[in-house]
Amino acid sequence: MRGDPSARVLVIRGDRAVLAEDGTRLRYRRVQEVPEDALWAFLGRTAAGVPLLLAARAADAPDPDDGAWAPLRVIGGGLDAADAAALVTAVSLGRWLRDSPFCPSCGARTAVSTGGWARTCPDCGREHFPRTDPAVIVAVGSEDGDRLLLGSNALWDANRFSCFAGFVEAGESAEGAVARELARRGRGPAA
Numbered sequence: 001m002r003g004d005p006s007a008r009v010l011v012i013r014g015d016r017a018v019l020a021e022d023g024t025r026l027r028y029r030r031v032q033e034v035p036e037d038a039l040w041a042f043l044g045r046t047a048a049g050v051p052l053l054l055a056a057r058a059a060d061a062p063d064p065d066d067g068a069w070a071p072l073r074v075i076g077g078g079l080d081a082a083d084a085a086a087l088v089t090a091v092s093l094g095r096w097l098r099d100s101p102f103c104p105s106c107g108a109r110t111a112v113s114t115g116g117w118a119r120t121c122p123d124c125g126r127e128h129f130p131r132t133d134p135a136v137i138v139a140v141g142s143e144d145g146d147r148l149l150l151g152s153n154a155l156w157d158a159n160r161f162s163c164f165a166g167f168v169e170a171g172e173s174a175e176g177a178v179a180r181e182l183a184r185r186g187r188g189p190a191a
């Protein structure tokens with residue numbers, strides 16, 4: 001896919017990407033514009049059939065466009081559905097590609113395979129796949145439908161509130177995760 005001159009590349013550094021000048025779309029690059037330290041994956045094709053590639057760089061990798069980088073959590077909500085889906089996938093897959101170079105079974109350095117969606121161990125032969133972390137976010141409303149329960153966090157900006165969300169723990173149901181998060185948050189002065 002890197003040999004296709006029409007391919008578009010979404011370059012990320014950690015959880016950050018660059019917006020195009022209008023501030024609402026991601027900036028994609030050509031393959032030859034990507035530094036050599038990137039790890040690659042195939043993200044799919046655009047609606048027009050153009051290959052879309054991921055180039056995942058380290059979070060602290062130097063880049064000439066330094067000022068324009070912004071994290072997924074800040075820019076994700078303003079993107080259209082296609083760009084948002086590409087960036088969410090890119091950050092999740094890219095983090096795994098960068099953070100998991102060694103085989104958890106035998107410790108050997110693995111090779112990226114399956115278009116960036118797996119890593120294969122040359123020593124023990126095991127295949128390893130991207131980690132996924134199930135999470136839930138729920139709208140807890142009043143019975144009359146007029147009110148919504150929101151929480152805040154001491155680490156957030158002032159006046160920022162959210163529905164309740166959390167990661168599902170091992171062996172837990174999604175409903176159980178919601179109940180646990182609400183019980184835990186309900187004990188503190190600020191949820």
Ligand SMILES: [Zn+2]
Nearest residue numbers: 103106121124
């Ligand atoms: Zn191994």
